[in-house]
Amino acid sequence: MDQPLNSTTSGEAPNPPASPKAAGDIERVTPMMAQYIEIKTANPGSLLFYRMGDFYELFLEDAEIAARALGIVLTKRGKHQGEDIPMCGVPVDRAEEYLHKLIAAGYRVAVCEQMEPPAEAKKRGPKSVVKRDVIRLVTPGTLTEDALLDARRENVLASLARVKGGAGEEGDGYVYALAFADISTGSFRVAETDSTRLSADLARIEPAELLVADAVYEDAELRPLWRSLPAVTPLPKESFDGATAGRRIAGFFQVATLDSFGVFSRAELAAAGAIVAYIERTQLGARPPLGRPQREASSEAMIIDPATRANLEILRTTTGERSGSLWAAVDRTVTSAGARLLARRLAEPLTDPKRIADRFDAVECLADETGLRAQLRDRLAGVPDLARALSRVALGRAGPRDLAAIGRGLLEGTAIAGLIADAPAPAELTRAAAALTGVDPALAATLTAALADELPLNRRDGGFIRAGYQGELDATRALRDESRRVVAALERRYVEETGVRALKIRHNAVLGYFVEVSQQNADRLREPPFDAVFMHRQTMAGAMRFTSTELAELEAKISSAGERALALEQILFDELVGAVMGQTEAIRACAEALAVIDVTAGLAKLAVDERHVRPEVDDGLDFRIEGGRHPVVEQALRRDGGPFVANECELSPPEGARAGRIWLVTGPNMAGKSTFLRQNALIAILAQAGAFVPATFARIGVVDRLFSRVGATDDLARGRSTFMVEMVETAAILNQATERSLVILDEIGRGTATFDGLSIAWASLEHLHETNRCRGLFATHFHELTALSQRLSRLVNATVKVKEWEGEVIFLHEVVPGAADRSYGIQVAKLAGLPHAVVERARAVLTELESADRAAPTQRILDDLPLFAALNRAPPPAAPAAKADPVAAAVKDALAGIDPDEMTPREALEALYRLKAAAKGG
């Protein structure tokens, strides 16, 4: 009974192994099993990690699921209702590793701890069970442990609220809002959205877990969306109750009202309220250091739909790896927080030229200031992951190393602020430097003074407080470690005081510590004043044993010193945690500032190393790139020793026009069309993310939406063929692109019969030019389309140059004005290793085909079909001009009788011969 979270519905607990039995049954089971079942029942839908000594045990169906998912041995333990109880267990010290596997496999886990020492339970009677309780629900969106997280990726918990209202033309009559938080770092944001851009927003946020109300979860329209997410958790509608959300959020942040948080819409409140409620539920009272929810305007970020993100391989390649993505190619950060912030910036490029310019100023400063950059990066490299350490401290999951990390981070932060203060830095950097000094320096000093150099992983191990930090702890430890020395000192004192030189302090298991003297000397100890000090315990042959109050106290101290030292350390740990918690906000700000500086310094280094330039980004509609390169392909080629050929791209509105150009790029296979298309989209993303770009010059009027339809994929999960996916994506572009958008279309219409494809490409191009009026790049092998530039004023033909030499094709990768005459497909096929016979046969067929009048379709584009008529006026005129030409009519008739999908290759070839004959008028 596997239950990825996706299939969970709140109505039916999906994973109720050991579901509650009737009360009568519970009476017959062992007390421990009864406790297990009670706790299990209270936590439906989760696997229960039931703590027993050094193991977390799983029972019954949980055990079967976990054993399968984790590849661990399934055993048996006792009987339940006459049947063996399946059991498996994971050692506590390796629990994180197993949790990680289970969460990754789509399960959630309730962690149940022993709430008292077993000795305590025994006091209640021999049969009583240790008190246990669930202390945490582990779900994909609420992880905080380093072992469970990818250091360089955010781990986002998102919630989607939907409320009636919003009569948006394109929408579905609902207003949507997304709230999203990373518990492991404390970021918390909310934004309104609508049904048309919901999937783009989710793709941008990339939640590890999305919370939705039951009714929304069940909505058939939205179901396909859930399938694209790793985990969706439906919740009862009360979790999204707008009326109580405000109070809930205020309660979480311990404020009386939300007035100081800014104004939120009803949907935004509901979404944020659901996040808060879920955190409270899964963390069972512990409160992560979430920042106050920041409201985002919907126009703040460039909109990039999921298909475009995937096509452009922004954060990961189409196969899901980071390596090979834009992010990996431009990431020169030295901290994981920096890498996460860079990913966030690339995922949501800005649209406000002022904010973009602020980022450029900062990058430019550090690109110029080589020395400062090197010093900053040096310091940053030693900065630990402050935000994640802070989160664990707040949730009571921290170890001494987390506290030390905070201390070290704050110290480095101060040093970094000092470096920036000494330089003339632009606003973005001075703002960050100011945040770095917002934490009381005493905190870092205390942490450094309190924590030892070598630290254990867990606070329970003790030994993490530095010697000399606290007198009482030092003394206690001295007792523990130096008991011998302390005893020897007392022995020396007793010798001196009594004058009995043979007096010894000894130890045995029965008496503990005792004073021993010979029979001869015993009397001395039994006389005043010593009889008041020494008490007789035992007489031996030739020796007498005494004890003293002092020795008894010392004994007690020594035997409990170890425990006391540990207890004192726990108190000190809690004090340090308290001191950290007192400055949560300031520490979070410091962590963010460090990430900003890391990203800025990293981008500056990238700019210098890779010769990237500062683009001009403004409110205009220009898109002019000179010497543009593809950041990923360029780096890959360099590794292989090849040069990358830089190319220009000019989509700015022509003189006097109020909309940008579209370039129609034709050229042979393998010439570099896709690379060229993508590189310009990536340059737009980099520029608006605030990075310099791989070009010699770039001027970009902010792009509001970026669309890219590159390459073919099918979506079998949604029952869509490759061609269907292509058409769905093309439809989205034609419906949504604006004058500010940048549209990249690669080989639209190739997945169907040639003429169908050509017609679709042709009509799409017209629509983009006339209706969307966007800037665009349109690559095609339909060379006929190049004729359209004579009719469409802002359509420009460009081609990728190749040289032909002794029948071979040499790729120059140079994009130049003009149109390609052919695709060199056969040469490329030959390069790819198609059998010689096939290549030769293809050549022969091609020669035949090309002897037909290739101008015919082009001519039709120019002469026969009235351009745009179909756009503005339907139905089309009754008698198209083409009817006048009997040859064209014959061809058309012959074509009408052809169904390419139903033909064998041979029939297709014969049909082509017939067509050719018809075209010749025969």
Ligand SMILES: Nc1ncnc2c1ncn2[C@@H]1O[C@H](COP(=O)(O)OP(=O)(O)OP(=O)(O)O)[C@@H](O)[C@H]1O
């Ligand atoms: N500007 C360039 N400089 C150097 N090499 C390039 C350049 N552009 C592309 N290449 C190389 O050419 C290969 C093919 O490029 P690309 O996939 O863009 O061609 P294409 O024209 O889109 O091909 P097809 O029409 O077959 O899809 C790339 O993998 C890359 O190695």
